[in-house]
Amino acid sequence: MTHQPQQSPQFFLTAPSPCPYLEGQMERKVFTHLIGDKAAEINDLLTQGGFRRSQNIAYRPACENCRACVSVRIVVQDFKMTRNMKRVWQHNRDLIGRPQGAHPSTEQYALFRDYLDARHHAGGMSDMTVLDYAMMVEDTHVDTKVIEYRKRGPESFMDPKNDGELVAAALTDVMSDGLSMVYSFFSPHMPERSLGTFMILDHIERARAAGLPYVYLGYWVEGSRKMRYKTRFTPQEHLTANGWKRYEG
Incomplete structure (x- = not known):
């Protein structure tokens, strides 16, 4: 047989x-x-x-x-930045986002550790070691990128090694209909930059440039303060018992 x-x-x-x-x-x-x-x-x-x-x-x-x-995805084609989002976008014009393969680095882990210690010190990921982080990045059988965001330096356009310090990173899956933001983290010492918002805006623009209709943000939980930011990026669609339904906020 x-x-x-x-x-x-x-x-x-x-x-x-x-x-x-x-x-x-x-x-x-x-x-x-x-x-x-x-x-x-x-x-x-x-x-x-x-x-x-x-x-x-x-x-x-x-x-x-x-x-x-509730599963949430942003409708890329119809998305328009609010006035505040435009300010965030302009404020971070000195950052360069470069997609890398799903390869962890000590620099990424140092930023990840700094982020967890400042923002999620009591969370379920708070005791992740460098090996745990490496597994989070490397253990993938799909098209996964690490998008690194660095400060633009005077030689950035000629030599990528001069891009400056790593201030944010996103672990992102490239799918047939969009980008899925698996996990993102950033320097907790730059609150004026609103780096979490900036990375979502950057993913929207990347999806738009690639002709992909959606950016998947994971779950939104009504009543959860830490999830409230996700509904700011409209229009979006929420997955219901009857399929994906448009949400305008």
Whole structure:
């Protein structure tokens, strides 16, 4: 008898654990492995169905008594910056964003560590080591980039090595219909730059230039202060029980 390889992903359910977004709630996730030559195709389909990627795992909430997590994607073609977003964009004109392969560096980890210690010191990622960070970046079977944002130096256009210090980075999946921002981090010592907002704006422009219709931001949770920023980037679409629905804010 010939063995036929498994073509369809197998899904598993996690045990309940405390929700990181809503106090008093418990969360469960359904997940599958993203491996093999169909990983990118499966990741596209699952992301369009509300899943997120973490290393070689695609997951989505499967909570028994809560449906607060809503998948969000920005509609690139119709997006227009607000006045405040234009100010953020102008303020960061001295930054250069360069896509790299999914290769971690000690410089990235130092910035990542600085970001976690300042912004998420009590979070689930707070004890990540340099090896954990390397796995987060490298363990991918899809088209993943690390977009590094550096201060523009006087020789930047002639010699990329003179781009200056790394101030922000985004781990981004390139999909058939958009860019998925898997994880981003930035220097916590430059609040005037609003680097988190800038990176989303930059991804919108990158998607527009590539002819991709969406930028996927992951989950928005109504009532969660840390998720509130995501609904500022309109128009966007939210995934509902009846498919993706337009949201204007």
